[in-house]
Amino acid sequence: MAESDWPAAFSTLQPFLGWALATEAERTHKRQTSEMADIQAFYVAMLSHLEDVLVYLNQFPLERLPSHAQQLMDMTLSLAEIAPAVELFGQPREDDTFDPFRFVPQHH
Amino acid sequence: MKDRQPTGTGENAAPDQSNDRWNDKYPHLGTAPIPIEPYISREYFALERERIFRNVWLNVGRIEDIPHPGDYVVAALTVCRTSVVVVRGKGGQIHAFHNMCSHRGNKVVWDNAGRCRNFTCKFHGWSYGLDGRLTFIPDEQRFCGLQKDKLGLTPVAVDTWAGFIFIHLDPNPVETLRTYLAEVVPGLEGYPFSELSATRFCWRTEIKANWKVAQDAFQEGYHFPVRHKASAAAAFTSETNPYCHFLSLDLYERHRRTSSYGNLDYTPTPVAGMAYQFGSSVVVERGLAMDNLPAGVNPTRRPDWSIDVFWIFPNFSIFPSNGTYLTHHFWPVSADRTIWETRTYFPKAENAGQKFSQEYSKVLLRDILMEDGTTLEHMQDVLASGAKTHMPLQHQEICVRHAYNVVEDYVGFYAGR
Numbered sequence: 001m002a003e004s005d006w007p008a009a010f011s012t013l014q015p016f017l018g019w020a021l022a023t024e025a026e027r028t029h030k031r032q033t034s035e036m037a038d039i040q041a042f043y044v045a046m047l048s049h050l051e052d053v054l055v056y057l058n059q060f061p062l063e064r065l066p067s068h069a070q071q072l073m074d075m076t077l078s079l080a081e082i083a084p085a086v087e088l089f090g091q092p093r094e095d096d097t098f099d100p101f102r103f104v105p106q107h108h
Numbered sequence: 109m110k111d112r113q114p115t116g117t118g119e120n121a122a123p124d125q126s127n128d129r130w131n132d133k134y135p136h137l138g139t140a141p142i143p144i145e146p147y148i149s150r151e152y153f154a155l156e157r158e159r160i161f162r163n164v165w166l167n168v169g170r171i172e173d174i175p176h177p178g179d180y181v182v183a184a185l186t187v188c189r190t191s192v193v194v195v196r197g198k199g200g201q202i203h204a205f206h207n208m209c210s211h212r213g214n215k216v217v218w219d220n221a222g223r224c225r226n227f228t229c230k231f232h233g234w235s236y237g238l239d240g241r242l243t244f245i246p247d248e249q250r251f252c253g254l255q256k257d258k259l260g261l262t263p264v265a266v267d268t269w270a271g272f273i274f275i276h277l278d279p280n281p282v283e284t285l286r287t288y289l290a291e292v293v294p295g296l297e298g299y300p301f302s303e304l305s306a307t308r309f310c311w312r313t314e315i316k317a318n319w320k321v322a323q324d325a326f327q328e329g330y331h332f333p334v335r336h337k338a339s340a341a342a343a344f345t346s347e348t349n350p351y352c353h354f355l356s357l358d359l360y361e362r363h364r365r366t367s368s369y370g371n372l373d374y375t376p377t378p379v380a381g382m383a384y385q386f387g388s389s390v391v392v393e394r395g396l397a398m399d400n401l402p403a404g405v406n407p408t409r410r411p412d413w414s415i416d417v418f419w420i421f422p423n424f425s426i427f428p429s430n431g432t433y434l435t436h437h438f439w440p441v442s443a444d445r446t447i448w449e450t451r452t453y454f455p456k457a458e459n460a461g462q463k464f465s466q467e468y469s470k471v472l473l474r475d476i477l478m479e480d481g482t483t484l485e486h487m488q489d490v491l492a493s494g495a496k497t498h499m500p501l502q503h504q505e506i507c508v509r510h511a512y513n514v515v516e517d518y519v520g521f522y523a524g525r
Contacts, residue, residue: 024309024471057460058460
């Protein structure tokens with residue numbers, strides 16, 4: 001990614017590029033193996049810009065996102081992945097729940 | 109993008125109490141506890157294999173799974189001790205065969221899905237066309253008296269309805285697919301399956317539970333306030349309907365349908381709200397665009413509706429909602445093993461906002477299903493203990509009762525006992 005491509009408005013999201021993951025399996029793995037404090041930090045940063053990020057991304061054709069936009073897209077998908085952990089469970093996975101790694105995505 | 113958020117001020121009437129006592133509507137099903145034996149018995153399982161799964165139409169996916177000639181999927185029908193290849197032929201028609209070479213029985217396809225020009229056995233190289241005809245035998249002259257035209261792949265019956273592909277192991281079934289589905293066709297006719305099937309997600313897992321233990325867990329809302337307390341109870345229950353009573357249901361000879369309640373006063377979480385703003389979400393979209401649904405889905409037209417379920421005997425279910433639908437398959441492996449497959453479908457995402465919205469809906473669904481998954485194995489662990497012989501069921505669990513009755517009608521395990 002060219003440094004200059006990243007929108008200045010979203011500069012505070014750059015430290016969270018580790019959440020720019022392309023597949024559900026990768027995002028699930030990241031959620032299930034992260035500390036809750038790190039998940040929470042990503043949630044707060046991402047949610048505060050989410051509406052602007054989606055409006056920004058909506059200007060591109062979905063199938064031909066520039067690479068920096070694809071990273072932002074994948075980060076919004078990671079936000080969707082961790083949202084239940086933050087908003088509903090207060091932990092990466094609930095107590096007494098089915099092993100998430102056994103429910104295997106057949107999609108990407 | 110939509111410009112309004114759900115306000116949480118919708119009318120929130122209790123379901124019609126006169127409809128609450130479903131056993132009264134279907135007195136022939138009785139009210140007695142149902143036996144545990146069918147959930148644990150190997151003998152019962154063997155009868156299910158012979159009398160149900162070899163004798164009914166089984167869903168193996170959708171036409172969008174195999175859009176082009178040569179596209180195939182493989183259904184691992186362990187319950188019927190076979191594997192079935194479903195393939196789109198050169199002319200666009202769909203064929204289905206036992207996945208078994210006519211020579212010495214090797215599977216002709218080893219993966220779950222793909223695209224090919226013909227099927228070539230990886231043992232000795234026998235080759236078959238997409239229509240199942242045997243087209244090539246290496247060193248053919250060394251065989252004696254081979255009738256090549258009679259050695260094609262063994263066909264099974266295949267037909268489609270509303271884009272769903274069904275197979276029947278009898279190549280000439282007595283009952284057509286249309287007749288088999290006649291009870292549920294009026295309810296689903298006109299639902300935009302094709303439009304909503306552009307985006308498909310699918311998860312698969314093998315669980316240590318009988319297929320009916322697994323399937324029954326999705327046939328009632330009674331467990332919602334407890335099992336889904338953290339995830340979904342707030343959206344699917346309320347003070348006026350704390351136990352997720354059905355809005356309506358119909359039990360047929362083999363199949364059944366239900367309508368589930370949705371809480372109009374539910375306040376979405378921040379991310380759910382954004383998912384709604386940029387797309388749609390089952391948990392927050394209430395009473396909107398009802399006109400887009402066919403009359404058979406949410407037939408009572410109540411605004412506090414969330415999702416319907418159509419249970420297609422024996423192991424397939426379709427959950428149509430507003431703008432999305434999902435399906436479950438519960439494939440028996442043995443008396444205490446099941447392959448559970450869930451698919452969720454959306455229209456083509458036209459932009460990033462819609463893609464995000466679909467991702468949230470999909471993740472939330474998956475996390476709710478994870479809550480269901482655990483109980484299934486815990487139940488199976490002790491069902492065979494002999495400590496209990498029967499399960500009491502209440503009015504709102506009548507679908508479990510109906511399912512038991514329909515299975516037993518086919519199996520006849522208790523007939524004459």
